Amino acid sequence: MATKIILLLATIGAVVAVPHKSLKRPNHDHIDYYDCSGKANGSYVHPSDCTRFIMCSNGNAADMACPDCNGHDPQCDGEAYLRWSETTGNCEWPADTECVAGDSDPCPGIVAGGSCGKNDCKHCGFCTEKMSQYYRCNRTFPSDPKLEITGKWVIESCDSDLWWDPDLKPSSEVEEGFGGACNKWDNLSPATKEKWRTDKSCKAVLEEVCLWGQDEGDQCSERYWYYDPDTMAVREDLSCPTGLLWDQATETCRSCGNVAGCDCK
Incomplete structure (x- = not known):
């Protein structure tokens, strides 16, 4: 014992x-x-x-x-x-640890559970745990009009296939008091895409891979590019041999008649 x-x-x-x-x-x-x-x-x-x-x-x-x-x-x-x-x-x-105190705070002055005012309607989005989330002022409207409207900051999550878009504005083009909304990746601005690509909390989701690509203005042309994050600092711009066009769908050079959507006249 x-x-x-x-x-x-x-x-x-x-x-x-x-x-x-x-x-x-x-x-x-x-x-x-x-x-x-x-x-x-x-x-x-x-x-x-x-x-x-x-x-x-x-x-x-x-x-x-x-x-x-x-x-x-x-x-x-x-x-x-x-x-x-x-x-x-x-x-x-x-x-x-990988977490560094004092790293750029996406929502300065906002703390989950902290108090917020009756007019704090502006949401603030950020990325954590490979998910887009945002702070929202959860306000309590008392039935007695003599009592103050109170609120606390709470964390909400976008749908798993959506991202926080700080550029998304109402149709009235209100600039102040509106912080954005959840949106599809393809609808994000290039600057916002780059922000999430470089965010350490999101990077695992958008892990870089080798890519064949073609700029939108180069469709139905011989111009295309290749990028490999393991071996290249920047992408390499390339061209198909004379008389051939780049086909992004199959990632190779083809005759014009075999590239969908191109006028071969």
């Missing part, structure tokens, strides 16, 4: 022997600004804080804090808290 107790104490000691002080920041159970519906039980990247993470359990979401970091430990690199690592699924030393 004594041997079993010693082994048990050693096991507990191994679990709690983590490189930090006691946890000082609170965890928040049953939050309403993150949707765990349809997600497997487990831990997920926090949408706005590298030092916290989301725990999903049976469809319920909890906002969890990483432990404090010992300020005297050089591995803390001057940071107050450990940071969540999507790679390991744990809170790690700040220098060992």
Whole structure:
């Protein structure tokens, strides 16, 4: 029995022997600004804080804090808290995580669960967990007109096949107070496509691959291009032999009569 107790104490000691002080920041159970519906039980990247993470359990979401970091430990690199690592699924030393505090905040001043005003109708979109999401002010309109309209920022998700489009405006062309909407990839502007392509939170979705292509203005011509991200810094512009046209559908040069949609007269 004594041997079993010693082994048990050693096991507990191994679990709690983590490189930090006691946890000082609170965890928040049953939050309403993150949707765990349809997600497997487990831990997920926090949408706005590298030092916290989301725990999903049976469809319920909890906002969890990483432990404090010992300020005297050089591995803390001057940071107050450990940071969540999507790679390991744990809170790690700040220098060992892919999440960098202070990286460009897509929605400055907005925090999930934070208060928002009665006129905060402008949504703010971002990418996380390979999904397009956005902040929305979830307002409460009291039945008593003497009471104030209150609100909290919540996180919503676009459909799995849609992306956040900050350029999408109402037909009235309202510029102020409108932050965009979910949209199809093909409808996004070149600048927005490039933004999501280079966003570290979206990059795994849009992982670069080798491509044969043809610019829209070069259709029914001999001009085309090739790009291989593993071997080329930029694409290479190419041309079919004289008398042949590039056929994007089959990715090769063909006679004009065999390229759909081209006038061969």
